[in-house]
Amino acid sequence: MKVVIVGCGIVGAAIAYELSQIPQLEISVFDRQAPAQASTGAALGVLMAAISQKPKGNNLKMRLMGIQTYDQWIPQLEALTNRKIPYNRQGILRLCFAGEDLDRWRSLAAIRRSQGLQLELCDRADLLATYPHLSLDQVIGAVYSPCDRQVDPTALTLALVAAAERNGVAFQFNTPVVLESSSIQENSGKLYRLHTATGTINLDWLIIAAGLGSSSLTASLQQPVDIRPVLGQAVQIALENPVELPEQQPIITGNDVNLVPLGNGAYWIGATVEFSDAKTQDRATPQPSADSLEAMMHQAIALVPALKNATIIKQWSGLRPRPEGRPAPIIELLTGYSNVILASGHYRNGVLLAPATAKKVREMIQEIN
Numbered sequence: 001m002k003v004v005i006v007g008c009g010i011v012g013a014a015i016a017y018e019l020s021q022i023p024q025l026e027i028s029v030f031d032r033q034a035p036a037q038a039s040t041g042a043a044l045g046v047l048m049a050a051i052s053q054k055p056k057g058n059n060l061k062m063r064l065m066g067i068q069t070y071d072q073w074i075p076q077l078e079a080l081t082n083r084k085i086p087y088n089r090q091g092i093l094r095l096c097f098a099g100e101d102l103d104r105w106r107s108l109a110a111i112r113r114s115q116g117l118q119l120e121l122c123d124r125a126d127l128l129a130t131y132p133h134l135s136l137d138q139v140i141g142a143v144y145s146p147c148d149r150q151v152d153p154t155a156l157t158l159a160l161v162a163a164a165e166r167n168g169v170a171f172q173f174n175t176p177v178v179l180e181s182s183s184i185q186e187n188s189g190k191l192y193r194l195h196t197a198t199g200t201i202n203l204d205w206l207i208i209a210a211g212l213g214s215s216s217l218t219a220s221l222q223q224p225v226d227i228r229p230v231l232g233q234a235v236q237i238a239l240e241n242p243v244e245l246p247e248q249q250p251i252i253t254g255n256d257v258n259l260v261p262l263g264n265g266a267y268w269i270g271a272t273v274e275f276s277d278a279k280t281q282d283r284a285t286p287q288p289s290a291d292s293l294e295a296m297m298h299q300a301i302a303l304v305p306a307l308k309n310a311t312i313i314k315q316w317s318g319l320r321p322r323p324e325g326r327p328a329p330i331i332e333l334l335t336g337y338s339n340v341i342l343a344s345g346h347y348r349n350g351v352l353l354a355p356a357t358a359k360k361v362r363e364m365i366q367e368i369n
């Protein structure tokens with residue numbers, strides 16, 4: 001059975017790896033660029049599951065599945081591909097500020113305990129003792145989640161591609177895909193082919209994991225799904241004096257700014273959340289705002305004053321794919337088609353939700369056949 005995946009960000013790569021474990025499938029992946037160049041290439045890979053404020057439900061299940069799966073996949077992928085995938089298992093420390101209700105966190109910690117997960121509440125004295133590099137102005141306490149993680153999204157995607165390739169998946173990069181609604185079999189609702197610059201490909205299943213590109217692909221199939229860009233800016237900094245901060249650290253997050261330790265005094269700081277101005281530009285792609293970047297850096301320095309003397313060594317922005325008017329992500333059969341699965345619109349958590357997405361796509365293909 002021929003399966004074609006369009007898109008090789010973290011979502012397409014995770015689906016390719018998961019499906020590559022089913023021997024009956026002949027799998028091809030197409031991307032109009034190299035792998036992990038779009039949203040995935042900009043992501044920080046912070047994986048917030050237990051610390052997310054969702055008490056229960058499907059989204060929490062998918063988040064937890066992400067962490068459980070990465071705990072298994074990452075050592076497997078490193079062994080299979082001989083590649084290093086930076087994976088921070090020191091947990092996530094979320095700072096709480098004046099005005100926040102710590103009782104909400106106490107209740108969430110109790111719920112997590114009943115779910116077999118740990119969330120630890122820290123007071124200011126705990127924080128001063130364990131994290132002397134943090135400034136605690138306005139900080140009233142923190143929540144530490146030992147089971148949450150962070151992974152390098154690009155290294156992970158490239159390892160998934162290499163491992164899937166070893167399992168027989170064919171990848172074609174720099175190859176845009178074109179879809180036509182006329183390629184549908186009237187009686188079965190099956191899309192039976194697609195086009196690339198190098199030819200026409202026949203297929204049994206199509207998986208659209210094209211992030212923001214999914215909007216125009218679904219529009220070509222006369223079933224437009226509205227997915228819009230939300231911009232994020234991030235920076236990599238190097239500390240003048242790396243010994244100022246301890247090497248083994250959790251990810252620190254406060255007021256929606258993440259500080260991701262990379263080792264040797266380097267950090268990722270991110271990311272801003274910037275929408276297009278709906279009033280004036282409608283669906284125009286948002287442009288990076290200098291003010292948003294400055295506010296983010298200001299916030300980061302307020303948390304860790306040593307960052308004031310750091311050098312910015314890299315700065316970038318990316319576009320998150322956000323479904324308009326409905327929750328993220330979208331993992332479902334495309335309306336009107338019996339063999340086209342949309343696995344897109346992961347917005348702010350595509351790295352975290354990629355494993356659960358891949359497992360759901362696998363179930364859908366196995367159930368329907």
Ligand SMILES: Cc1cc2nc3c(=O)[nH]c(=O)nc-3n(C[C@H](O)[C@H](O)[C@H](O)COP(=O)(O)OP(=O)(O)OC[C@H]3O[C@@H](n4cnc5c(N)ncnc54)[C@H](O)[C@@H]3O)c2cc1C
Nearest residue numbers: 007009011032038039040046177211213232318350351352
């Ligand atoms: C600054 C920033 C920080 C982020 N931080 C985090 C984080 O900490 N944790 C987290 O979980 N998530 C984070 N995200 C979100 C995460 O990056 C996305 O949710 C995720 O990368 C989406 O993956 P994807 O594979 O669906 O999309 P993409 O990575 O955008 O990949 C889609 C691919 O489809 C290809 N494509 C599109 N159209 C076509 C076509 N017609 N033919 C062929 N190929 C096509 C594109 O070239 C692209 O490679 C962040 C995002 C940004 C921008």
